């Protein structure tokens with residue numbers, strides 16, 4: 001993996017998080033980072049007083065613009081860790097970090113890395129349009145992300161929208177906010193009905209499958225094992241929490257107490273799950289925890305009875321298996337002896353190979369034409 005980033009006259013060591021991923025071709029910055037840093041540092045007329053950076057992936061922007069004391073906003077716990085790791089590796093002060101549900105601070109210049117998620121972009125443009133003071137916005141992204149639809153969204157919330165020429169397959173979008181525009185109210189969190197469970201599931205703007213109940217997650221949620229009293233259960237990569245909600249639903253119907261930990265690296269996901277439990281399983285709220293973290297980091301070894309997981313297969317825009325693998329490896333460590341993990345996966349994904357390697361075997365709990373639910377039991381070696 002290339003970890004030395006040369007930008008203008010500076011060189012930084014930049015790593016993805018976690019370090020040491022299998023795909024050595026992946027690096028922690030891209031041409032969209034380079035383009036916006038070069039633009040900002042070459043243009044004296046851009047005010048860098050009160051710089052706000054949205055969606056820095058692995059800290060390239062926080063590092064290269066560190067001397068401007070930026071505030072960095074991200075929905076990703078993993079990005080926050082990457083930013084801290086890379087500032088430390090380059091002996092730089094960590095920036096102020098905010099998550100994407102927090103109110104934006106007033107700023108003269110906002111740098112926004114475009115993501116594929118149009119709903120999240122609209123949410124963030126809405127947030128910028130709520131700032132009291134005028135500011136300029138410089139968005140950066142791969143040219144494929146600078147679409148007519150994206151520019152139309154910028155025009156809905158901001159003024160004087162223009163674009164740069166493309167350079168190394170990336171482009172900038174320039175815009176201004178001056179408080180004179182009538183902008184629509186945010187539609188987030190959105191709600192979708194799950195009639196089979198008589199539930200309404202709410203999701204913030206950056207949550208996976210927010211406009212419909214995910215079919216893989218739903219397959220697992222509708223085929224849960226029989227839960228037992230006082231089990232400690234993790235909904236791992238919980239998104240809006242539909243799998244954990246289904247566990248709470250079963251526990252309520254059978255009048256048993258269970259503890260459910262909703263874990264995800266997206267702050268918006270964790271807060272959506274919390275909202276859903278608070279509104280629909282209020283009496284069980286005290287037995288639930290909601291934590292933004294990286295996979296199972298922070299859990300006690302051999303403390304969990306059951307892990308329910310619909311694993312992610314990408315990090316930002318890159319398809320990867322490493323998060324699912326980290327989840328399985330940590331599950332082996334955190335499950336009690338005899339504890340179980342249920343993993344739902346698209347039939348074309350070869351998780352069975354990894355599950356067999358890590359747990360020594362697996363059973364197929366359910367299968368349909370699209371998805372398989374694997375079940376593994378943790379057998380600890382006798383001491």
Ligand SMILES: C[S@@+](CC[C@H](N)C(=O)[O-])C[C@H]1O[C@@H](n2cnc3c(N)ncnc32)[C@H](O)[C@@H]1O
Nearest residue numbers: 214217237238239264265266294295310311312
């Ligand atoms: C395929 S989605 C499943 C969401 C939900 N459980 C469902 O079934 O609809 C995978 C989830 O894993 C989360 N995720 C990605 N990387 C993670 C990490 N390193 N640690 C914890 N969660 C992560 C994503 O934010 C996403 O919500």
